[in-house]
Amino acid sequence: MCTAILCSLFVISAVFADDDFETILRKRNNLLQEELNMMFGSDIMLSDSEEQANKIIMELKTKEIDYGFGNPHHFNFSKHFFEYNDEVKDTELFKLIKAMPKGAMLHAHDTGILSPDYVLALTYKDNLFVCFEEDNINFLFSLETPTASCKTVWQSLKEARYSSGNIEKFDAALRKYFTLVIKNPNQVYTDINAVWSKFQQYFIVTTPLFSFKPIWEQYFYDTLKALRDDNVMYLEIRSVLPTLYDLHGSKYDTIDTAASYKKVLDEFMEDYPDFIGAKLIYAPLRSVDNNTVKEYLKIARELKKKFPDFFAGFDLVGQEDLGAPTKEFLQTLYEAKDEFEYFFHAGETNWYGTSSDENLADAIILNTRRIGHAFAITKHPLLIEEARKKDIAFEVNVVSNKVLKLVEDIRNHPLAVFLAQNLTVVISSDDPGLWEAEPLTHDFYVTFIGVASRHADIKLLKKLALNSLYYSTYHNKDKMVYEFEKRWTKFINTIVQDQ
């Protein structure tokens, strides 16, 4: 028995009294468990079959992690991507993730998706001319020897190849222009600008190749095909929409270029009606002045009018650290914000407090629908909260960030923090062709084993796929999710049956 005051004192002392060890152990385990319960993907409920499949997948995953934990020199994910991108393809877990329906690809640049071998094969097409310069190469499709400026001479690529005396060597030299993959990446790509310089050279070199209208259409068709083969069902593709040309001297402007894409998409959808579709994000270069951005927006207006179902919105591309900061166009972009959905690249940097870092604030204030990369946002707790309130998704590209030298050991990628904080994330691949990765499988694979917690399981994978659908701009989400669920169930059943 106790009086009211004494009783409350007892209660207080009980609260402050030492716990016994069992209680402390439970508290310790609960703390970690609660974190798992709030982690990205924790809201996914698994069916019995999914639980069974999960066991199989987690056995493969923890086996790999635990071996790496004991033998870090054998752990792939602390190494350069180029050291393991090929060999992992033979692993059971990679094959499972390849077979897994991965939903949508929401952050990719249209001419960086297919492999260097694919691009090399394009150089076997008729009417291609080449001009070799020191450390550079120019292409042009033409019926006659081009008269375009060139530091040496234009010659038929076919003739150059066959007169080289060694076709294999010739092609190997050519192929180097179509990939970032090399043997000693850390010695050659000594800093971010060095790798970006090579990265941008790819786009400069390949533009006259890809902007030949028949190739342009072929490349997009084959991209859709590659995505479908990688079990991706929908695409939102960023493009600068370059001027196209043909053999008869005709030029095709931005609107025509978009029309080409729309035409190819329609053909593809006819050939493969199980594919859900694709949309276009018009994403011209950011290193321009405000008047040029106004011109961009005029074009965007026309695109929206001409292709209301195909046009998704607007973005600006190019290395953020080199400018121009989004802030310079803030008013222009703000005034157009009710006309367009924005999908701004922002915070693709490891600087903190610079203009590239602060692009994150501009993207958010402009109500961007998604943020491309958002790599730097862990340093911005208020921006994270704003993004959460506005339901802005982060398009994370882990392999790209590794190859383009934002992060060295993938285990330090801020995606781990995003997942721990249950931020809205979709996984994409940026320019997988340049690092010889599958359209989406490598990024899912690296995320799952290399970045996420050892405890993160199939719920993470499913949530990543579902998010890519929810945060797409596709008009009929129900249909999309329904289609996805069908494929997912089939995927799960295959794993369980193959057991």
Added chain:
Amino acid sequence: MCTAILCSLFVISAVFADDDFETILRKRNNLLQEELNMMFGSDIMLSDSEEQANKIIMELKTKEIDYGFGNPHHFNFSKHFFEYNDEVKDTELFKLIKAMPKGAMLHAHDTGILSPDYVLALTYKDNLFVCFEEDNINFLFSLETPTASCKTVWQSLKEARYSSGNIEKFDAALRKYFTLVIKNPNQVYTDINAVWSKFQQYFIVTTPLFSFKPIWEQYFYDTLKALRDDNVMYLEIRSVLPTLYDLHGSKYDTIDTAASYKKVLDEFMEDYPDFIGAKLIYAPLRSVDNNTVKEYLKIARELKKKFPDFFAGFDLVGQEDLGAPTKEFLQTLYEAKDEFEYFFHAGETNWYGTSSDENLADAIILNTRRIGHAFAITKHPLLIEEARKKDIAFEVNVVSNKVLKLVEDIRNHPLAVFLAQNLTVVISSDDPGLWEAEPLTHDFYVTFIGVASRHADIKLLKKLALNSLYYSTYHNKDKMVYEFEKRWTKFINTIVQDQ
């Protein structure tokens, strides 16, 4: 005019109406400003003189960052520490930070603080014998040729040196055992275990050198001297407290070793009464069984009894990824928790969801006073909250984490996130002698320019210094802070006067 209902509708529509551009721009800038206002150090109020000094310091800082932003291949902090540790010493900003009172050093291991040149000089002492083995070296002080086991032969170091024919070359070869600094660190230290292996070899090789009682005492005296020269006023030093020996065959146990430290400290305080003091954290090796931890705690009890003012508390050391996880000793440590202050290393890892990562939970549940490193804690939002509630400080060692390969580009160090979230941080240097850094200046310098926001200013520096006092276990904080403020004011006045 409007009725009540209509009025409130107007108000609502005004709230939801589009802001004009000026408002949006203000919102954007406010968002970033609010983040600065909540950043680590933002609660420090600056005097007029401090504002003036701040301007000078920030001019130097932003000049360096802005140049690096435009020329990343010239930016030191994305490179290996060994590429710039020496050359930065000549910069004005480094000299300022060296002169700055930095408060206390709270995370350092006793035999890893002084430079390889200092250690090399010790090998010139009399009565030192050496036995060269393949890739290894044994030292022993002795009056006669030692009989201890050795794969080749024991010889007098003096004789070995002078009979080598080339003293410079001989010393250079010797010196390599006393430093991690090499020309191509990334090629030699290919993974964390490789660099830890070399790191641990240093401690194995130097133990018989340092545990010679006269050297042991000399080293500690000179450590205190080096700290004072680096404008550090107080130290909490971790030690495994090895058995010491002398030339007469006597051995000195853990308690004697601690007594040596206490004696040296008293001498030093007499010689330099402006130094505030030092305390000891008993930190034996973690790769042991539970019974050994019980033995450790027995020793700790004795230390506490014998040196009530000098003994600060208990920790366990060694590469966490290699075990043993703190969880294995949880009950033992829990049962002793009211007897000792704990200062556990935890989360010095880039694994996520492994036992080394989960040491963070054990440290926190054991009410550790501070956490050594806490590198992995950004992946644990609940543990961060718990640490905040319990007012646990993180002892961050940026340069150590770089050299020991937890992080490659220092701009990705989680400390940036700690600072953005205003977590309780102190900066220390772990084992600065092994990477040829000043006791504390390099770590402050790298933090200030390489890790913190471009906008982080002298408030950050002052808060780091003050935190090191507040989160120390020194009994008279008022005196300490008073002494610090005197020196700080002098430092500020010197900057302003030198202008």
